[in-house]
Amino acid sequence: MGRGDLPDDQWAVLKPLLPVSVPGRPPLGRRKLIDGTRWRVRTGAPWRDLPSEYGPWQTVYGLFRYWRRDGTWPELLIRLQARANAAG
Structure with missing residues (x-):
């Protein structure tokens, strides 16, 4: 794990908030893609x-671009903020 990568406790919070994988695509290490x-x-x-530890740059960029276009990034932020607000 790189020094800027998500620690296990932060990944445990983020993982259930992520959208379901696209059917028909092989499962990729989403944690590595997000860290990339x-x-x-x-x-x-x-x-x-x-x-290269994060995978092919095209794959990481493709996920970033796809989530930017479909609104996943702002939705994740909203969900994380709601979770933090609920926790006080």
């Missing part, structure tokens, strides 16, 4: 410079 997206956003590096 977070790495790219944190560093500002080009997608093509994504470290």
